[in-house]
Amino acid sequence: MSVYTASTTAPVNIATLKYWGKRDKSLNLPTNSSISVTLSQDDLRTLTSVATSSSFTEDQLWLNGTPESLTSERTVACLKDLRALRTAVEARDTSLPKFSEWKLHIVSENNFPTAAGLASSAAGFSALVKAIAKLYELPESMSEISKIARKGSGSACRSLFGGYVAWEMGSEVDGSDSKAVEVAPLEHWPSMKAAILVVSADKKDTPSTSGMQTTVATSDLFQHRIKNVVPTRFIEMKETILNKDFAKFAELTMKDSNSFHAVCLDSYPPIKYLNDTSMKVIKLIHTLNAAAGETIAAYTFDAGPNAVIYYLEENEAVVLGLLHELFGGVAGWEKVDKEQLTLLKAFPKEHLDYDITKGVAK
Ligand code: ADP
Numbered sequence: 001m002s003v004y005t006a007s008t009t010a011p012v013n014i015a016t017l018k019y020w021g022k023r024d025k026s027l028n029l030p031t032n033s034s035i036s037v038t039l040s041q042d043d044l045r046t047l048t049s050v051a052t053s054s055s056f057t058e059d060q061l062w063l064n065g066t067p068e069s070l071t072s073e074r075t076v077a078c079l080k081d082l083r084a085l086r087t088a089v090e091a092r093d094t095s096l097p098k099f100s101e102w103k104l105h106i107v108s109e110n111n112f113p114t115a116a117g118l119a120s121s122a123a124g125f126s127a128l129v130k131a132i133a134k135l136y137e138l139p140e141s142m143s144e145i146s147k148i149a150r151k152g153s154g155s156a157c158r159s160l161f162g163g164y165v166a167w168e169m170g171s172e173v174d175g176s177d178s179k180a181v182e183v184a185p186l187e188h189w190p191s192m193k194a195a196i197l198v199v200s201a202d203k204k205d206t207p208s209t210s211g212m213q214t215t216v217a218t219s220d221l222f223q224h225r226i227k228n229v230v231p232t233r234f235i236e237m238k239e240t241i242l243n244k245d246f247a248k249f250a251e252l253t254m255k256d257s258n259s260f261h262a263v264c265l266d267s268y269p270p271i272k273y274l275n276d277t278s279m280k281v282i283k284l285i286h287t288l289n290a291a292a293g294e295t296i297a298a299y300t301f302d303a304g305p306n307a308v309i310y311y312l313e314e315n316e317a318v319v320l321g322l323l324h325e326l327f328g329g330v331a332g333w334e335k336v337d338k339e340q341l342t343l344l345k346a347f348p349k350e351h352l353d354y355d356i357t358k359g360v361a362k
């Protein structure tokens with residue numbers, strides 16, 4: 001019995017304007033548009049292989065070596081849409097094997113912490129949908145495919161593009177206009193770099209999906225955020241990217257991270273993703289910018305304590321130099337220079353008790 005396979009990788013993307021809130025849970029439609037930067041997949045990535053055969057008896061997923069249920073509503077929705085598109089391909093060319101009727105075996109591996117606020121669901125569902133689209137030889141555009149990835153995990157739709165990406169919330173009830181679009185390719189502003197500080201690789205207590213549902217249901221501040229803050233910020237942030245205005249981009253990024261974590265705390269019961277080390281990183285970046293006399297670095301935190309620092313290559317020595325001075329010499333640190341972005345990876349524990357504010361003062 002023939003087995004047909006395809007493999008792909010997908011990168012992580014880290015939002016600079018956060019998606020937090022669903023207006024439709026089953027279609028995974030957001031309450032606001034969002035913007036992100038896709039990181040280099042040489043560093044943080046998901047690798048997914050899919051196989052199909054008429055002899056397979058059930059859909060199966062192995063995530064990081066462990067069998068996972070493939071019955072979640074979100075994954076089922078992705079598989080259903082992909083099979084429908086494959087059915088159309090098979091109808092156009094009846095000589096093709098009937099993959100649409102066969103079960104799938106999916107093996108996926110993240111080379112970074114899963115469910116720790118480093119966008120594993122984004123890379124994970126992006127890779128899953130991309131791998132199956134490749135196996136099925138689907139002709140659809142990436143924006144079309146992004147609508148399927150969106151149903152797996154909202155942030156996943158943005159990982160289908162490199163560079164600077166927007167997820168337009170759309171207004172249609174069926175979600176047909178809620179998709180990822182490129183704001184600018186990476187080459188537009190290639191000097192943008194990201195450093196990732198892994199404060200904790202632990203699985204978060206509150207998954208993003210349930211966290212944002214608590215926020216939508218209970219937070220008054222969230223209503224203010226989606227009505228009065230994000231719509232203008234979405235336009236402004238796209239402008240700062242197109243104009244390559246780092247100081248403004250950085251300010252909006254930091255403010256949006258703070259706004260997102262504020263609505264988390266305003267939820268009831270409150271959701272706390274940042275820890276003391278995260279707060280020290282925030283203080284450090286503000287101290288650094290004040291000392292530099294201009295905004296040269298921006299922090300942002302997803303639904304977890306781990307920091308992503310955006311900065312321009314020309315300031316790398318200052319930004320990474322400071323981080324190295326504070327955290328450097330600690331086992332487990334490695335600086336990786338890759339074609340797209342620079343990652344500074346640290347691993348937990350070694351520096352958890354390190355008082356970085358002391359470093360700034362000295
Ligand atoms: P994160 O901050 O890492 O995105 P989330 O709470 O949004 O955390 O999502 C974590 C969940 O995403 C995991 O528990 C798992 O269900 C799913 N996920 C992560 N990686 C993959 C993958 N490679 N393939 C399929 N699903 C994945």
Ligand code: DP6
Pocket residue numbers: 014015017018019020028034119121122152153154155156208209210301302303
């Ligand atoms: C804080 O995309 O993980 O990272 O759609 O429920 O899977 P689901 O949520 P998810 O939420 C991401 C939240 C965020 C911000 C962002 O990436 O925009």
Ligand code: CO
Pocket residue numbers: 119120121122153155208
């Ligand atoms: Co996620």
